[in-house]
Amino acid sequence: MVGVVGIELHVPDIERELAELVRQIPRGRVTTYRALAEALGDPGAARFVGEWLMGPGAEGLPVHRVVHASGDVGRFAFGTWEEKANLLSAEGVQVVGRRVSPLPRYFFWDFKGSRPLAALRAEQEELSRKAIISPLPPVERVAGLDVAYRDGVAVAALVLCEKDGEALDFVTAEVPVRFPYIPTYLTWRELPCYLAAIRKAEEAGLRADVYLVDGNGILHPRRIGIATHLGVILDLPTVGVAKRRLCGEVNTEGMVVGEWRPVVLEGDTVGAAVRTGRNRTLFVSPGHRADLESSVELTLSLVREHPLPEPLRWAHELAGEAASLF
DNA sequence: GCGACAG
DNA sequence: ATCTTGTCGC
Ligand SMILES: [Mg+2]
Numbered sequence: 001m002v003g004v005v006g007i008e009l010h011v012p013d014i015e016r017e018l019a020e021l022v023r024q025i026p027r028g029r030v031t032t033y034r035a036l037a038e039a040l041g042d043p044g045a046a047r048f049v050g051e052w053l054m055g056p057g058a059e060g061l062p063v064h065r066v067v068h069a070s071g072d073v074g075r076f077a078f079g080t081w082e083e084k085a086n087l088l089s090a091e092g093v094q095v096v097g098r099r100v101s102p103l104p105r106y107f108f109w110d111f112k113g114s115r116p117l118a119a120l121r122a123e124q125e126e127l128s129r130k131a132i133i134s135p136l137p138p139v140e141r142v143a144g145l146d147v148a149y150r151d152g153v154a155v156a157a158l159v160l161c162e163k164d165g166e167a168l169d170f171v172t173a174e175v176p177v178r179f180p181y182i183p184t185y186l187t188w189r190e191l192p193c194y195l196a197a198i199r200k201a202e203e204a205g206l207r208a209d210v211y212l213v214d215g216n217g218i219l220h221p222r223r224i225g226i227a228t229h230l231g232v233i234l235d236l237p238t239v240g241v242a243k244r245r246l247c248g249e250v251n252t253e254g255m256v257v258g259e260w261r262p263v264v265l266e267g268d269t270v271g272a273a274v275r276t277g278r279n280r281t282l283f284v285s286p287g288h289r290a291d292l293e294s295s296v297e298l299t300l301s302l303v304r305e306h307p308l309p310e311p312l313r314w315a316h317e318l319a320g321e322a323a324s325l326f
Numbered sequence: 327g328c329g330a331c332a333g
Numbered sequence: 334a335t336c337t338t339g340t341c342g343c
Contacts, residue, residue, distance in 0.1 A: 184331075244331085244332060244333090
C-alpha cells in the first residue's frame, strides 16, 4: 500500500499573514514589496506580494503605503498612481515626481509576524535529508501527475501508463486552492491536490512503480522540489519533470533531440536538461528512490511524438479537461 | 533597459 | 498556472 491515507500537509494561511503585515504600516510611513516579502520569510516572494496587493483580497488595506524599492510609488490597485501619490502626500509622505523622497526617511520595516516561509524552508531542509538517490526499481507501470486550476479550485489528474507510454486508466481530484505560487514553495500549492488524487487512485486499485511529477525533484535550492517532497512523505519512487528551469546552470545551445546535459547547482549535478523536441527542453531530476541517469532514461523512453513524456502529457490534458468542466 | 525563479 | 485566434518563428 502507498499509505497516503492519513498523510496530510499543513498549509499556512500566507494571505492572512500578508494582510496582517500590511496593516502594520503606520500612516505617514511606507514600505516596499521586498520588505513585506522578507517579513513573510523570503525576499523571493516579492512578486507574490505585488500580485496579491494588486488583487481583490487587498481591498480595505493601506496598499498605497507599499512602494518600489527604488522609491517609485509604482502601481495602485484601487486607482491611478497619481491617486496613490496624493494619498501618501495627505499622510505627510513627500512625493517628488513619482518618487517617495527620501525613501529612508519614511521607510517602515519593523514588522511583527511569524515569518511563515522561513518555517516552510525549515521543513524542507529537514525532509530533504530523507531523500534517497538511487537507481529506479524495475518499471512496469508509470503514473503522471499534473494540476490545473479554475476559480480557486485545483484539479489534479493521475494517469497510469504502461512502460511503453500506453495510457491505462486515470483519476482526478479537486481541492480548494490554499496557497499561492511562490518559487521554491510549489509543494504547498500543489501537493494537497496530488495527495487527494493518489488517495483516489489507491481506492481504485491504481498503482505505479514510479510517479512522474510536473515540477522538480532535487533540482531545487534546498534539493526538495515537489517531486522529492511527495516521494519522501509517501516513500514512493518519483521523478521531477519541469518545463522550465528553476535554478542551476546549464548551456542548452545546440542540443539535439534525445540529448541531455547536467544542470549544476552549487557544484552539484542536480538534474538534466533534456531535449525532447525540436524546440523543447525539459528539466528532469530525481525525486526520491531515483537517480539522474535512470530518471532521464525513463523520461526519454516515455516520449513519443509529443515533447512531454506520455504520462505527463495525459495528466496535463485530463487535469485541464476536468478543470474546464468545473 | 536588462535580467528573470517549477506551476 | 490563466486569459485566448490566428500567427510568426525555430
Ligand atoms: Mg502543472
